[in-house]
Amino acid sequence: MTVTSTALRDRVASPELELPQHPDIARWKPATLDDLDAMMVLMDAADRVDHPASTTTRAQVENALKSSELIMATDTLVGESASGVLIAAGVVAEAQAKSTRVQVYLEGTVHPTWRGRGIGRQLLAWQRDRALQLLSASPHALPGWIMVDQEHGNIAGQHLSERAGFTLTRYFTEMERRLSDAVEIIEPMADVRIVPLDDELVESSRRARNDAFRDHWGSQPTTQERWEHMTSSPEFRKDLSRVAVEKTDAGERRVVAFALVSVNKRDWEAAGYSKAYIEYIGVVRDHRGEKLAPAIITAALQSLRDAGIERATLDVDSESPTGANTLYERMGFVAGDRGYSYVLEV
Incomplete structure (x- = not known):
């Protein structure tokens, strides 16, 4: 762990944040509670591939969107197809508690039908840059961690994380x-x-x-x-x-x-x-x-x-x-x- 006496806002540059551009995504926009049903359809499809014996609950998704750890207008992003189907969704949440680190968690997924086309790479890049923006505004003289978890079955997600500059740091069994x-x-x-x-x-x-x-x-x-x-x-x-x-x-x-x-x-x-x-x-x-x-x-x-x-x-x-x-x-x-x-x- 990095030990520092310099505030994050004085050592982390804030990147420009632009919406991804992908031919399969007709519209990127912040998530709202009106998207909850569509997000559950997306999560169910991803769960069946990534961890079929463990499903994401509606309460988990709703609580994530309502959490005071994020602002939906700036810290969420969903991508829709031309027909209005939700293809991808991502959340960036800065943990409220800051005991030894300032931690920002990234959660997101791409519908399995649309994987392998670069959508996940673009979504994760947007999430990483938004997390860097949050860290660049922090007055805390603490290490800053951007964290993303990947399931055993999501090999593509593991590779995406590594290519985006993340280091595999821990295993959970x-x-x-x-x-x-x-x-x-x-x-x-x-x-x-x-x-x-x-x-x-x-x-x-x-x-x-x-x-x-x-x-x-x-x-x-x-x-x-x-x-x-x-x-x-x-x-x-x-x-x-x-x-x-x-x-x-x-x-x-x-x-x-x-x-x-x-x-x-x-x-x-x-x-x-x-x-x-x-x-x-x-x-x-x-x-x-x-x-x-x-x-x-x-x-x-x-x-x-x-x-x-x-x-x-x-x-x-x-x-x-x-x-x-x-x-x-x-x-x-x-x-x-x-x-x-x-x-x-x-």
Whole structure:
């Protein structure tokens, strides 16, 4: 990581931003909420090719467009064919939290029917330049990261990222566990209780997540807005999630470990079985070494098993500082496809 005492706005040049020009795109324009239906058609088509067993939800797309981390008029771009079909879409979002870096995330896709014609290359170039504009306006004397994730199945997207100047920096592995196999419950220490997540513990779970992930690669604090988007989405399941809580000296409940679960039933048909996704697993730093990680994981797995769900999935950093990937293997998770994180650092 680059260490600097110079503000980003004093060291990053702001490029001219021009709309792409491509013969297959009749019109480029900023996205609006009126495009949501068309964007979902586009995302569904891309998902079937890039990661057929995991689909993008409407809530994810809508929350991305509504997020205060971007302005739709300047930070989104969609391309339409002459017949008005949405062919491509891209989003540029500057993370609100800036603890150790200023991070800008790029998300986008091209309809599989129109891939291989240079549309993705032009869209990614526009996104990269818009991200550089955002970084060039930042007063923070911090490293600037432009980040783009690519799925295992999207080889063209991986090549595009590399040609656009991004460096493959990290691997994330998808892991899966069959819940037909018995779950051996591990009890936590006496003064900690494992319970389902409830509304009163949502904010404490966010603070726990931020503490637990402080030393994880690419992680910045999660804002209340982003946490609210996740925990209030139709797919998020408080009843299946599990948190370990302790009583503070003030008598309040504090989350010290968590396994937070979402269920996207649209994935079940493509996968051929029912499954749940564990969004986050973590233990706060002052409770590490107390076997809370296996305790909270087994509690979540048992909740899924009791609900009749057949498999649990999660993603893990291949170089996790807490050794999470090894822990998951010991608990019966099997590694599957990889995801790739690319970074352009300025």
